[in-house]
Amino acid sequence: MDGLTIQQAAQTTGWSPRMLRYVEDAGLIEPLRSAAGYRLYGPAELQRLRTLRALLAEFDIGLTDVGFAQRLRRDPALRTAVDHWFAAAPRRPENVPAADWLRWEQDKHQRLLNANAHLAPLDAHSTKPIKETA
Template sequence: MESATVHTAAQTTGWSVRMLHYLDAAGLVSPPRSPSGYRLYGVREIVRLRELRQLLADHDLRPADLQVALRLRSEPALRHAVDDWLGAATFPAAPVGAPTAGNDAQQGQDAGNGRPTTTDPSTSWLRFEQDKHSRALQSANTPIAR
């Protein structure tokens, strides 16, 4: 196989012509062009397209996810900004009452009042609010005695 047109490449790989154009514009698989501007898919590009399909399926990704990853690799300022933001981010802990490995369901709560015992302000308010809402839902589901 010397080189294939975009239509032949689409038939060979299972991608649509429109998706092949998108992948090219995104910089994920960019085939060389003919002197008149047509995309020419060689063996290398066909293999890359098949590998890309498998990568997306294996890791539950979309082409846009890889486009972001490509930008992170090629734009140092963007990579540093994202790294800084992720480094400063605190992600919420498991919901109150959810058991964790090696701990009981009351982890992070004072044994009598249900209030969080953690002193980390980024998670204590969240745990308190989750616990408060859980108690409200439990009391709403309790039948009223008549």
């Protein structure tokens, strides 16, 4: 067998064997298997396990968060959908592409009339409110 067994890997990385399996279930770090099905952790996996630990600790995030980040970069549809949602964000136009910014400016008047001045660039059609409390 070539590589560390789960218990050995646990010792060098600081994770528990249980968590190593959990991390694998989460889709992050999946070690190779021996013929008999034993998990075999190589240097690369060990390294990744350590940095993963550091990542979680340093930013106080969860495995599921990293899992989501992974999904974000594996699923283009999700990625673009999320990007799109944030693109319409009500934040300062600093990081908004020129084209969007232009549209934002164009719609400004409309938005001001409706209400929220400095908030959000998004085609606000289909916005026929119930009874604008005016």
